[in-house]
Amino acid sequence: MKYIILLRGINVGGHKKVQMAKLREVLTQAGYSGVKTLLASGNVVLESPEESISHLENRISALLETAFGFSIPVLVRMGEDILNIIREDPFKDIEVHKDIRLYVTFLRNEPETPIEAPWASADGSYRILAVKDRMLLSVLDISVKKTVDAMQEEGKALGKEITTRNWNTVIKIGKLLQ
Numbered sequence: 001m002k003y004i005i006l007l008r009g010i011n012v013g014g015h016k017k018v019q020m021a022k023l024r025e026v027l028t029q030a031g032y033s034g035v036k037t038l039l040a041s042g043n044v045v046l047e048s049p050e051e052s053i054s055h056l057e058n059r060i061s062a063l064l065e066t067a068f069g070f071s072i073p074v075l076v077r078m079g080e081d082i083l084n085i086i087r088e089d090p091f092k093d094i095e096v097h098k099d100i101r102l103y104v105t106f107l108r109n110e111p112e113t114p115i116e117a118p119w120a121s122a123d124g125s126y127r128i129l130a131v132k133d134r135m136l137l138s139v140l141d142i143s144v145k146k147t148v149d150a151m152q153e154e155g156k157a158l159g160k161e162i163t164t165r166n167w168n169t170v171i172k173i174g175k176l177l178q
Helices: 020-029 053-068 079-088 149-158 167-177
Strands: 002-007 033-038 043-047 074-078 100-107 126-132 135-141 162-166
Touching: 002 053, 002 079, 002 162, 002 167, 020 033, 020 043, 020 053, 033 167, 043 167, 053 074, 074 079, 074 100, 079 167, 100 167, 162 167
Parallel strands: none
Antiparallel strands: 002 043, 002 074, 033 043, 100 135, 100 162, 126 135
16 A cells, blocks of 8 residues: 655754655665655655554654654555545635645644634634645635744644645645555
């Protein structure tokens, strides 16, 4: 089965450096096949006979901590889940321009408190379109505040077992699956 492995908080802010070549090597040596990475932000496609996502998350997290010397939160999704959301194209009705950012936030677990969707901030700069299959789909208009504070608030509300990707990155991950 093909899986997407999403690493949280690496290669940003000058800490938690993870070289993609070493990441591929560690995963390949652990017995995973078809290991491909995208960008330096921790996007991996691989194949594994493992059927338990939580087991895969825990195993890969332990492998990476041993290899890199620090804990790296790992979220795993089945490749088909990513391809399904890409086919649905939840952002198709959004007019995109230079200030619009489309995001998918991946949640390890269902949120303890249901997330209201659709929802918009008072100033309209941040909108949650939907929450589906442990994915929060949102739109950020940086022309309103010139900041991504809304994303930081999302992290405070949802905790550390999340990671966010730009929609364009999600589409590129989907291409690695094919």
